[in-house]
Amino acid sequence: xxxxxxxxxxxxxxxxxxxxxxxxxxxxxxxxxxxxxxxxxxxxxxxxxxxxxxxxxxxxxxxxxxxxxxxxxxxxxxxxxxxxxxxxxxxxxxxxxxxxxxxxxxxxxxxxxxxxxxxxxxxxxxxxxxxxxxxxxxxxxxxxxxxxxxxxxxxxxxxxxxxxxxxxxxxxxxxxxxxxxxxxxxxxxxxxxxxxxxxxxxxxxxxxxxxxxxxxxxxxxxxxxxxxxxxxxxxxxxxxxxxxxxxxxxxxxxxxxxxxxxxxxxxxxxxxxxxxxxxxxxxxxxxxxxxxxxxxxxxxxxxxxxxxxxxxxxxxxxxxxxxxxxxxxxxxxxxxxxxxxxxxxxxxxxxxxxxxxxxxxxxxxxxxxxxxxxxxx
Amino acid sequence: xxxxxxxxxxxxxxxxxxxxxxxxxxxxxxxxxxxxxxxxxxxxxxxxxxxxxxxxxxxxxxxxxxxxxxxxxxxxxxxxxxxxxxxxxxxxxxxxxxxxxxxxxxxxxxxxxxxxxxxxxxxxxxxxxxxxxxxxxxxxxxxxxxxxxxxxxxxxxxxxxxxxxxxxxxxx
Ligand code: SF4
Numbered sequence: 001x002x003x004x005x006x007x008x009x010x011x012x013x014x015x016x017x018x019x020x021x022x023x024x025x026x027x028x029x030x031x032x033x034x035x036x037x038x039x040x041x042x043x044x045x046x047x048x049x050x051x052x053x054x055x056x057x058x059x060x061x062x063x064x065x066x067x068x069x070x071x072x073x074x075x076x077x078x079x080x081x082x083x084x085x086x087x088x089x090x091x092x093x094x095x096x097x098x099x100x101x102x103x104x105x106x107x108x109x110x111x112x113x114x115x116x117x118x119x120x121x122x123x124x125x126x127x128x129x130x131x132x133x134x135x136x137x138x139x140x141x142x143x144x145x146x147x148x149x150x151x152x153x154x155x156x157x158x159x160x161x162x163x164x165x166x167x168x169x170x171x172x173x174x175x176x177x178x179x180x181x182x183x184x185x186x187x188x189x190x191x192x193x194x195x196x197x198x199x200x201x202x203x204x205x206x207x208x209x210x211x212x213x214x215x216x217x218x219x220x221x222x223x224x225x226x227x228x229x230x231x232x233x234x235x236x237x238x239x240x241x242x243x244x245x246x247x248x249x250x251x252x253x254x255x256x257x258x259x260x261x262x263x264x265x266x267x268x269x270x271x272x273x274x275x276x277x278x279x280x281x282x283x284x285x286x287x288x289x290x291x292x293x294x295x296x297x298x299x300x301x302x303x304x305x306x307x308x309x310x311x312x313x314x315x316x317x318x319x320x321x322x323x324x325x326x327x328x329x330x331x332x333x334x335x336x337x338x339x340x341x342x343x344x345x346x347x348x349x350x351x352x353x354x355x356x357x358x359x360x361x362x363x364x365x366x367x368x369x370x371x372x373x374x375x376x377x
Numbered sequence: 378x379x380x381x382x383x384x385x386x387x388x389x390x391x392x393x394x395x396x397x398x399x400x401x402x403x404x405x406x407x408x409x410x411x412x413x414x415x416x417x418x419x420x421x422x423x424x425x426x427x428x429x430x431x432x433x434x435x436x437x438x439x440x441x442x443x444x445x446x447x448x449x450x451x452x453x454x455x456x457x458x459x460x461x462x463x464x465x466x467x468x469x470x471x472x473x474x475x476x477x478x479x480x481x482x483x484x485x486x487x488x489x490x491x492x493x494x495x496x497x498x499x500x501x502x503x504x505x506x507x508x509x510x511x512x513x514x515x516x517x518x519x520x521x522x523x524x525x526x527x528x529x530x531x532x533x534x535x536x537x538x539x540x541x542x543x544x545x546x547x548x549x
Contacts, residue, residue, distance in 0.1 A: 028424040055471045059504040081428045145438035
């Protein structure tokens with residue numbers, strides 16, 4: 001990337017070879033924005049692609065060093081506000097480990113319910129925009145966004161905010177389940193299960209969606225392992241790996257759920273895996289609402305963390321998030337390092353879009369469910 | 378009459394004529410019609426600068442349905458758009474591109490600054506890589522504070538902007 005593009009939109013320039021052209025897509029493009037992808041095309045085929053990220057790099061890790069542990073929570077969940085609870089939880093877990101605080105069982109269950117609700121919301125967002133709009137299917141955008149708002153309402157009832165909850169602090173969640181919440185949530189889940197059948201009918205079994213996504217952008221099992229992709233992208237390639245099972249946190253050890261996997265590894269199976277995960281999330285929330293114990297929700301945690309380092313891993317909707325937190329006997333962390341799913345999945349994009357039609361690139365990009373702000377931190 | 382004076386005369390005459398046309402268009406019922414049609418054709422450019430875009434999406438969704446105000450669901454080309462919504466943090470890398478996007482838009486163009494970050498820096502005000510003064514890049518018509526603002530707040534900003542357009546002069 002030696003020259004700046006003349007336009008932030010889509011611009012085309014000549015290359016040394018006569019048959020190919022360089023096309024710069026972004027950061028202003030009809031799809032998502034804040035990510036530029038430089039592609040080299042030969043006719044209608046993509047020869048190579050080079051994602052240029054960093055348009056939303058806000059220096060979260062550096063800021064975390066000069067704010068104290070609790071004031072870090074709001075800005076560390078901003079990188080992915082569609083999935084705020086998971087980012088929040090991943091940061092809180094290592095602090096609790098450093099301080100030796102154990103969250104009471106009820107607190108763990110509440111966190112789990114909030115996290116699974118968040119997973120459904122995030123997958124609905126992905127279904128609406130990354131999969132629906134990118135494959136030119138506006139109906140699913142409207143349906144999924146309408147249903148997402150119902151979950152957002154409940155999240156607002158529980159935490160007080162629509163998207164940016166800052167719900168978990170070291171020691172446990174901030175609030176108990178409000179009066180009438182269980183009832184409303186289980187009624188919403190009944191409704192949502194009916195809607196999932198309709199989603200399947202209008203989107204996943206839709207011949208035009210199948211024709212556009214099936215067999216496009218195949219990521220084989222070995223390649224997925226080698227590239228180090230995580231989360232739904234990895235599981236769609238047939239690797240059964242989920243942090244919730246491998247290293248259970250929260251209340252996941254007590255709950256029963258399956259890890260859906262697919263063998264094909266194409267864009268369509270990456271679409272489907274999120275659909276299957278939503279069903280599993282419904283199952284988890286149902287069980288958690290049934291099994292939730294009585295008692296305190298949180299313990300008092302000190303504001304200072306002792307010297308040492310700890311890592312926390314959570315399975316967010318876009319893959320595994322790892323936080324490394326280093327304490328130095330003060331109220332501020334001396335280092336916070338974030339590794340997240342979006343960044344690790346984007347690495348697959350250049351390999352997946354090779355030798356496909358230009359029109360298939362949005363499908364593949366959407367199937368990765370890439371959230372640029374999260375990747376840039 | 379020499380050639381020069383004739384040309385002078387014609388120039389003056391044409392100048393006067395265009396002024397006259399401007400006065401006619403810029404007043405009364407024609408101004409009303411022009412502003413009314415601008416009000417109902419606010420197409421936003423889709424350049425998402427940061428996380429506020431999630432609420433922008435929610436505003437575009439079925440709940441609030443901005444299409445009743447003539448806001449087309451995200452048009453592709455920025456040369457057809459007349460509304461730039463700065464959706465959140467503007468980093469230094471993005472600021473250059475954002476300015477180019479603004480300059481490429483046809484006039485009249487309007488800007489809404491969405492989120493605390495676009496208004497004043499917000500949560501990331503002390504970061505090394507962001508621009509706190511977005512208003513120095515281009516003039517901003519409506520500010521919507523909030524982190525992120527609720528979709529209703531963004532919609533009310535659009536209603537405010539429409540009110541501003543309704544009262545504006547045609548040739549400003
Ligand atoms: S105002 Fe808040 S939500 Fe909006 S871009 Fe800034 S940090 Fe993100």
